[in-house]
Amino acid sequence: MEGNKKGICILGSTGSIGTQTLDVIRANQDKFQVQVLVAGSNYELLYKQAVEFEPIAVVINSEEGYNKIHDPLFDKGIKVYQGKQAICDVVTFPSVDVVLTAMVGAAGLDPTIAAIKSKKVIALANKETLVVGGHLIAELLKQYPTPIIPVDSEHSAIFQCLVGEGNNELEKVILTASGGPFRGKTRDELQGVTLKQALKHPNWSMGAKITIDSATMMNKGLELIEAKWLFSCPSEKLEVIVHPQSIIHSLVQFTDGSMKAQMGLPDMKLPIQYALAYPNRISNDFPRFNFMDYPQLNFEQPDLNTFKNLQLAYDAIEASNGMACVLNAANEVTVDAFLKEKIGFLEIGDSNEEIMGQFAGAKANNFDDLFALDQEVRMATSQFIKTKV
Ligand SMILES: NC(=O)C1=CN([C@@H]2O[C@H](COP(=O)(O)OP(=O)(O)OC[C@H]3O[C@@H](n4cnc5c(N)ncnc54)[C@H](OP(=O)(O)O)[C@@H]3O)[C@@H](O)[C@H]2O)C=CC1
Numbered sequence: 001m002e003g004n005k006k007g008i009c010i011l012g013s014t015g016s017i018g019t020q021t022l023d024v025i026r027a028n029q030d031k032f033q034v035q036v037l038v039a040g041s042n043y044e045l046l047y048k049q050a051v052e053f054e055p056i057a058v059v060i061n062s063e064e065g066y067n068k069i070h071d072p073l074f075d076k077g078i079k080v081y082q083g084k085q086a087i088c089d090v091v092t093f094p095s096v097d098v099v100l101t102a103m104v105g106a107a108g109l110d111p112t113i114a115a116i117k118s119k120k121v122i123a124l125a126n127k128e129t130l131v132v133g134g135h136l137i138a139e140l141l142k143q144y145p146t147p148i149i150p151v152d153s154e155h156s157a158i159f160q161c162l163v164g165e166g167n168n169e170l171e172k173v174i175l176t177a178s179g180g181p182f183r184g185k186t187r188d189e190l191q192g193v194t195l196k197q198a199l200k201h202p203n204w205s206m207g208a209k210i211t212i213d214s215a216t217m218m219n220k221g222l223e224l225i226e227a228k229w230l231f232s233c234p235s236e237k238l239e240v241i242v243h244p245q246s247i248i249h250s251l252v253q254f255t256d257g258s259m260k261a262q263m264g265l266p267d268m269k270l271p272i273q274y275a276l277a278y279p280n281r282i283s284n285d286f287p288r289f290n291f292m293d294y295p296q297l298n299f300e301q302p303d304l305n306t307f308k309n310l311q312l313a314y315d316a317i318e319a320s321n322g323m324a325c326v327l328n329a330a331n332e333v334t335v336d337a338f339l340k341e342k343i344g345f346l347e348i349g350d351s352n353e354e355i356m357g358q359f360a361g362a363k364a365n366n367f368d369d370l371f372a373l374d375q376e377v378r379m380a381t382s383q384f385i386k387t388k389v
């Protein structure tokens with residue numbers, strides 16, 4: 001947008017990342033101006049956000065939400081739209097400079113494609129976008145070059161470690177994992193774990209889907225695939241190390257053996273602010289890390305047998321170009337079923353494995369194939385789950 005302020009569109013403004021993004025913007029109103037807010041169904045919060053931040057438009061996915069907020073916001077001069085196509089349209093508004101993608105799941109892919117085609121800077125929180133369509137997004141970016149600034153804490157850490165390194169070759173990219181609430185547990189011990197236990201992440205307060213992904217370590221699997229595409233990093237250079245304190249957010253190692261890490265307290269506002277302000281840094285009053293509060297930082301190997309989703313992600317990276325889409329779609333359905341208490345915790349990974357087997361060799365050479373594959377896998381996974389309950 002004109003002037004010194006960056007115009008921001010937030011996809012998923014009512015969620016964990018979305019609300020923290022608005023916290024960052026609230027504290028930096030001389031630098032950022034909200035142009036567009038997009039939400040799924042939480043119309044009450046979206047309404048409040050719109051009244052406070054005065055965007056030019058909001059989009060809500062649900063029809064009920066649209067009917068509730070259209071007239072009162074229209075009266076305040078704020079346009080209100082509904083539905084998937086509207087989300088893809090608003091990201092292209094000329095006054096939008098940065099699109100922060102914080103919708104959950106593969107639903108974030110389509111608007112991100114529209115934003116890339118419109119050459120917007122992408123502040124990427126929605127990791128599923130690159131998991132599902134990384135190979136096609138990489139091609140799209142050749143045609144429509146635009147910066148993708150990671151928001152995911154590990155990828156923000158890696159990105160920050162790479163600033164100033166030019167073409168210096170990487171030997172390894174090391175993603176840290178908290179290990180989640182069930183770190184160190186055996187498969188037997190995981191048999192009867194509850195939804196409440198799985199939703200209790202040791203270090204981060206996040207949306208329900210990613211919190212379950214952290215508990216199954218699918219989150220780290222998705223992040224491996226995300227890292228592959230963000231940093232053009234082959235799978236043999238990608239490693240995961242369990243670091244229960246989530247203080248070191250990730251590391252890189254160069255071919256001279258030197259390692260760089262980015263560290264700090266677990267607080268998503270920092271990577272969000274970094275992505276919005278990039279290439280600048282903004283001073284803030286976020287709580288600071290104190291070494292004396294953490295006299296020990298620990299590291300462990302991940303247990304790929306118990307947390308099989310992480311192994312499945314490694315497998316998907318090596319398989320055909322549709323397999324990451326298969327894994328993601330299956331996982332979205334199984335996690336949703338677990339959140340609705342229709343299946344047990346271990347059935348998430350077991351079902352994902354079964355579905356990957358059913359779709360062995362799946363390919364997606366263009367976006368139409370990809371969306372069709374995504375739908376097909378969702379149906380197959382729902383069917384499979386029905387046979388189990
Ligand atoms: N939370 C975190 O700390 C981190 C999150 N991420 C990633 O960021 C993304 C968002 O995570 P998080 O904020 O935790 O998730 P939440 O569940 O808290 O929020 C999801 C947001 O997406 C919106 N939404 C969902 N479906 C649709 C749809 N079809 N159309 C429009 N909006 C939709 C929701 O709207 P509504 O609530 O109104 O229905 C909500 O605003 C995920 O991809 C996650 O993996 C990455 C790193 C850290």
Ligand SMILES: CC(=O)[C@@H](O)[C@H](O)COP(=O)(O)O
Nearest residue numbers: 152153177178179180214219
């Ligand atoms: C905050 C963030 O980036 C999450 O993706 C976090 O990393 C989840 O923690 P796990 O390491 O437990 O997956």
Ligand SMILES: [Mn+2]
Nearest residue numbers: 152153154223
């Ligand atoms: Mn992360």
